Each structure stands twice: as structure tokens, then as C-alpha cells.
Amino acid sequence: MNVIKAIIGKKLGMTSIYDENGKAIAVTAIEAGPCIITQIKIDRIDGYNAIQIGFGDVKAKKLNKPIKQHFKNKGIKPKKVLMEVRVNNTKDFKVGDIIKTSVFEKGDVVKVTAISKGKGFTGAMKRYGFSGQPASHGAQYHRALGSTGASSYPSRVFKGKKMAGRHGYKKVSALGLEVVEVNEESNVILVKGSVPGTKGRIVLIQDMGKRRGK
Amino acid sequence: MSKLLDIEKKYIKEDIPDFQSGDIIKVHIKVGEGKTSRTQIFQGTVIRRRGAGINKTFTLRKISYGIGVERTFPLYSPVIEKIELLSKGKVRRAKLYYLRKRTGKKAKVRKKVTIKNMTK
Numbered sequence: 001m002n003v004i005k006a007i008i009g010k011k012l013g014m015t016s017i018y019d020e021n022g023k024a025i026a027v028t029a030i031e032a033g034p035c036i037i038t039q040i041k042i043d044r045i046d047g048y049n050a051i052q053i054g055f056g057d058v059k060a061k062k063l064n065k066p067i068k069q070h071f072k073n074k075g076i077k078p079k080k081v082l083m084e085v086r087v088n089n090t091k092d093f094k095v096g097d098i099i100k101t102s103v104f105e106k107g108d109v110v111k112v113t114a115i116s117k118g119k120g121f122t123g124a125m126k127r128y129g130f131s132g133q134p135a136s137h138g139a140q141y142h143r144a145l146g147s148t149g150a151s152s153y154p155s156r157v158f159k160g161k162k163m164a165g166r167h168g169y170k171k172v173s174a175l176g177l178e179v180v181e182v183n184e185e186s187n188v189i190l191v192k193g194s195v196p197g198t199k200g201r202i203v204l205i206q207d208m209g210k211r212r213g214k
Numbered sequence: 215m216s217k218l219l220d221i222e223k224k225y226i227k228e229d230i231p232d233f234q235s236g237d238i239i240k241v242h243i244k245v246g247e248g249k250t251s252r253t254q255i256f257q258g259t260v261i262r263r264r265g266a267g268i269n270k271t272f273t274l275r276k277i278s279y280g281i282g283v284e285r286t287f288p289l290y291s292p293v294i295e296k297i298e299l300l301s302k303g304k305v306r307r308a309k310l311y312y313l314r315k316r317t318g319k320k321a322k323v324r325k326k327v328t329i330k331n332m333t334k
Contacts, residue, residue, distance in 0.1 A: 022293040
């Protein structure tokens with residue numbers, strides 16, 4: 001059977017481990033799965049092919065009626081998080097299938113999607129990487145965003161002009177991360193490098209269809 | 215949090231002697247040369263210990279042919295085969311950066327006199 005190489009998890013935090021050459025590598029630990037397939041979306045009905053997966057148990061009384069009924073219809077225990085993963089062919093999957101950390105193995109290249117850390121209201125320099133103005137040589141204007149447009153024409157600021165504002169807390173994917181270790185007993189996946197979001201944030205790990213190393 | 219500690223536990227060595235800043239220690243390092251590997255020894259005064267968990271490191275300083283050499287090791291690195299504690303030092307601070315400015319006899323850390331040492 002074709003397994004779906006995607007799993008939902010919780011970011012535990014970062015640490016480092018040593019590889020076989022004695023080199024330290026920074027890793028992010030993600031407590032992933034077990035997840036369950038809660039719905040299969042097919043092109044004919046939903047307009048696209050996707051698998052909906054659920055992660056983490058929740059009390060039924062915490063949910064609203066439509067979602068409660070969704071689980072009831074499928075005969076699945078209520079889940080805290082539901083996410084969708086696009087697939088080309090839905091034939092290999094059925095509702096109730098369990099996805100465990102073992103779908104991944106060492107050397108897989110994955111993409112990790114999560115909501116990034118919120119940065120609050122930030123200036124244009126931090127938010128969009130603007131250069132700002134000189135720090136010295138008599139400048140009295142340091143971190144401002146600069147000109148927002150011409151004068152009499154258009155007499156307004158164009159929509160979408162990059163300005164200061166809320167930064168972060170947006171869905172972000174970290175691409176091309178390597179799976180370093182998979183622990184099936186403790187449901188922990190170690191991924192090389194950093195992953196968006198705070199500790200405890202829900203992340204989605206998806207295979208990128210590549211392999212690194214042997 | 216405990217799951218993170220479980221991951222680190224696998225790499226944390228138990229057999230490391232208890233050493234502090236000012237102590238003189240000898241570190242046996244595995245050096246790979248192509249397929250073969252040999253052991254190199256680095257001996258010096260501990261001038262700093264830092265970090266927590268698996269990321270603990272320590273820095274050794276020695277004077278080699280008149281030139282000060284410092285090397286920092288991760289405490290739990292698999293490259294370190296063995297750590298030998300040669301002598302305890304008598305110091306009043308945790309970070310011995312003042313040794314860098316000193317030369318000659320002043321650049322030395324006094325040995326801690328314990329009852330065990332005195333009988334020798």
C-alpha cells in the first residue's frame with residue numbers, strides 16, 4: 001500500500017545530537033502522530049484530491065456541533081487538529097488509517113509548515129528588510145521606511161505599500177530539512193535545523209520526495 | 215521537556231571526572247586520518263565551563279612553545295575518548311580569562327593543596 005508521507009506534530013524544542021563522525025548537529029524535536037485519516041476529499045465531489053488527517057485527542061464537549069458530527073459520521077474519536085494534505089491519487093487511502101512516525105526514515109528531505117513566532121508591530125526595516133537611513137554623518141532619520149510614493153501624481157499611497165505593521169504569526173514552511181532520527185516508540189522525529197514557531201506549536205511535516213545521504 | 219532530555223540522554227557520558235576552572239586536565243581526542251584514526255592528547259588548564267545539557271563545553275589553555283593556545287571542546291563529544299584530571303587548581307573565579315594577559319609564572323594557577331596531595 002502506498003503510504004502518505006505527511007504527519008502532524010507538536011514542536012518540542014531544539015537540541016543537538018552527534019552524528020557518526022562526532023559532529024554536532026542542531027536538531028528540532030517534533031512529537032509527531034499518531035495521526036488518523038479523517039476524510040478523503042475527491043475531485044468529483046470536493047473539486048480536488050486531498051487527505052484530511054487528525055492529530056491529538058480532545059473531549060467531544062469542547063467541539064462545536066458540525067465538527068462533532070463530522071467525527072461521529074466517520075466513527076472516529078474527536079481530534080484536536082485537522083489538516084489537509086494534497087495527493088494525486090486517493091485510491092490507496094481509507095478513513096481510519098493510522099499514520100505513525102515510521103512513515104519517515106532517516107535521510108528523508110521534508111518540508112515543515114507551521115505558524116511562525118509573532119513579532120508584534122514592527123518597523124519596515126525588520127519586517128521587509130528595508131535598508132533604513134545612515135546611522136551617522138549628521139543623519140537624524142535612522143530606521144524610518146523612507147518615501148511612500150510621488151507627490152501630485154498619484155496623490156495617494158499605493159495599496160500594498162510595504163510599511164510597518166504586524167509581523168510574524170503567519171503560516172511559513174521550512175523547506176529541505178533532513179530527517180535525522182525517527183523514534184517510533186516515543187513518536188519523536190528529529191529534523192535538522194530550525195522549524196517555524198514556538199515550542200508546543202502544531203506543525204505539519206510533509207515529504208519532499210527527495211533523499212539525502214545514502 | 216522530558217522528551218527532549220530523553221533524546222540528549224543517549225549522548226551524555228557518565229564517566230567524566232568532576233573538573234572545574236583552574237584544574238589541569240588531559241583530553242584524549244580521536245583524530246581521523248582517512249580510514250585510520252589515532253589519539254591526540256591536549257593538556258591544559260580549564261579556563262571556562264559553560265552550557266547546559268548536551269551543549270556543555272569547556273575550554274583549555276596551554277602555553278605551547280611560548281605561544282598561548284586555547285581549545286574548546288564539547289563535553290559530551292564522541293571525539294573525546296577520555297578525560298584525565300591531573301590536578302585541582304586554586305582559583306577564585308569561574309572564568310579565568312585573566313590568564314590571557316599574563317606571562318611567565320603569573321600565568322599559572324596555584325595548585326589546590328589537599329590532604330591527599332600533601333602526603334605525596
